[in-house]
Amino acid sequence: MDAPALEVENIGKKYQIGKLAPGFRTLREAITDAAKRPVKRTWSLLRGSAYGAAQLEEEIWALKEVSFKVGQGEVVGVIGRNGAGKSTLLRVLTRITEPTEGLARIRGRVGALLEVGTGLHHELTGRENIYLNGSILGMKRAEVNRKFDEMVDFAGIEQFLETPIKHYSDGMRVRLAFSVAAHLDPEILFVDEVLSVGDVAFQRKCVGKMGEVVGEGRTILFVSHNITAVRELCPRSILLDRGNLVFDGPTDETITRYLSDEVLSDGTQPDLRSGIWIIREYFRGVEQAGEGLVLDRGEPITCGVEIQTERVPDRAWLNLEVFSIGGVRLVDMRSDYDNVELDLKPGGTTMEVGIDELPLLPGTYSIRFRLLFDYGGQVRADAGREFPLLIRSTKEGEGKEQAFVYASHSWRRL
Amino acid sequence: MMYFLAWRDIKLKYKQTILGASWAILQPFLAMLLFTLIFNKLIGLSSEGIPYPLFSYSGLVIWLFFANSVMQASDSLVAQANTVKKVYFPRMVIPVAAVGCNAVDFFLAFLVLIGMMVYYGSSPGLAVLMVPLFLILALTTVLGVGLWLSALNVLFRDVRHVVPFMIQMWLFASPIAYSSSFMADKNPIWGYVYGMNPMAGVVDGFRWALLGTEMQQPQVIIISSLVAVALLVSGAYFFKRTERVFADVL
Secondary structure: OOOOOEEEEEEEEEEEEOOOOOOOEOHHHHHHHHHHHHHHHHHHHHOOOOOOHHHHOEEEEEEEEEEEEEOOOOEEEEEOOOOOOHHHHHHHHOOOOOOOEEEEEEOOOEEEEOOOOOOOOOOOEHHHHHHHHHHHOOOOHHHHHHHHHHHHHHHOOHHHOOOEHHHOOHHHHHHHHHHHHHOOOOOEEEEEOHHHOOOHHHHHHHHHHHHHHHHOOOEEEEEOOOHHHHHHHOOEEEEEEOOEEEEEEEHHHHHHHHHHHHHHOOOOOOOOOOOEEEEEEEEEOOEEEOOEEEEEOOOOEEEEEEEEEOOOOOEEEEEEEEEEOOOOEEEEEEOOOOOOOOOOOOEEEEEEEEEOOOOEOOEEEEEEEEEEEEEOOEEEEEEOOOEEEEEEOOOOOOOOOOOOEOOOOOOOOO | OHHHHHHHHHHHHOOOOOOHHHHHHHHHHHHHHHHHHHHHHHOOOOOOOOOHHHHHHHHHHHHHHHHHHHHHHHHHHHHOHHHHHHOOOOOOHHHHHHHHHHHHHHHHHHHHHHHHHHHOOOOOOHHHHHHHHHHHHHHHHHHHHHHHHHHHHHHEOOHHHHHHHHHHHHHHOOOOOOOOHHHHHHOHHHHHHHHOOHHHHHHHHHHHHHHOOOOOOOHHHHHHHHHHHHHHHHHHHHHHHHHHHHHHHO
């Protein structure tokens, strides 16, 4: 077997937060800090705290003991919530920043699509930017020459080649940048969130291009919030949570873990400043399976939510939302559209929604409550937990279609 | 890539200007006129028997290459923070490209210097073959100082406030408007101390090779060269040492 294209061993990246680390330091700060530190340390030791230096600076591990391997030609997705360490991982792997500990072995020429539009310059023309951006991303001039027409064609900017891109529309600029990046020819490609740009048609084109690249047998690490794209492109995925690698396996399983992880996590953090929040939810007419809910298709379900009110808002309403696994909101029930007053008073309030039938085909979905409220014209929201919801088929062979919605219907032969 | 970055900087420098690249010539030329008026006509500084305009222009050409390069290089990493944070490439490319961009300006201004030499009927001797050597010395100095300041500027933004002042002081400490000979006249030791400023060696040597000025203390060139090489080596080392944190600090 070939040696893996990418080997990551116990990588950790530490950032210091608090007043010392963020942004830049000035010389004066560096000097006064250096002078103060021994004093502070002695003082904290005197007060009996044995932690010494560690206590003086707050640290955060953006990545901790992450290890995995990616074989040659494998396409691996990386998913996780905001702040899970996805981008940090890519920055470490592309050598933009050094890991605090651990080791990454990379075999092959590396290309990275970290952020579309890096290095574009507004005063330069489209043609000039293609060459400049190409070279920043690591292409040789001959390589850009060879692919020039293809890039221009892909971006669809032929007639604006000699126009400074400051006169371009945002969409054109993004297309230009993606087009250059997409024609990189590396053995290992790191991709971060680039597919979330442009209009729908261009996005589809991008996913198509990515699929093409995948087909060419290159090694790809693909980071995205777009679960649909990850599932389409990557057979295998890893899941990051708060800097830790929590799961590594087939994409479908990882995605299920990702969604149920959301449930496992601390749940709703009561936002104390808001004065009102969701305490908990309950469901009737469903089976509990772990953290998920199982509902037979066509059966009624009752969803309840308990709300804690400290400060009565001017206005408040509830949403009950059902999402597809790819994050598409399929069902949205709103109390205000239904002219239902929550009539909140200080203390606890319980609201219930009865649903006769969810018009959904068998499959995996998720369901959650969202509480919206208005204090003096400022509308804010508190989202409840997102529960995985499995709609179970009641007939043999039902639910194999890639569709979500069930329409009540009847067939007739004429 | 270095080529593309330098090429971009040049393009941008003269975009939306009316006079375009002629600024590369106008800058030293106007300074030369000013210097001639003040230092030669009003104060009456000597210029070792060479027409003062030629004397000051030859110094200014190389000085402005130094000053502009250092200024641009020291700010280059911060100015391109976005690129540094998003893409990996050897970071040294950025300040070096900033120097490269100014090298083109220098070349244009140098052509004018040749024109002036023809005008004043100054014909160089064999020493002219040494000119490239002094240009390399100038480049060494520029890169050394540029690398130091660009890396320092990432860590301590104070640098960008210090640099313009530092450059101004440095101008007075270099034999641009005046001849360095008076230093050695007083005491040879002072001449050597003066040579610690690598730009002193660069400018003196450049004038000697091109215009045939008298070189009173050839040892000064050696001192200047040593300092310049030390600057470059330590600058490159410091840059390499700190570049790993650039993306985190920028």
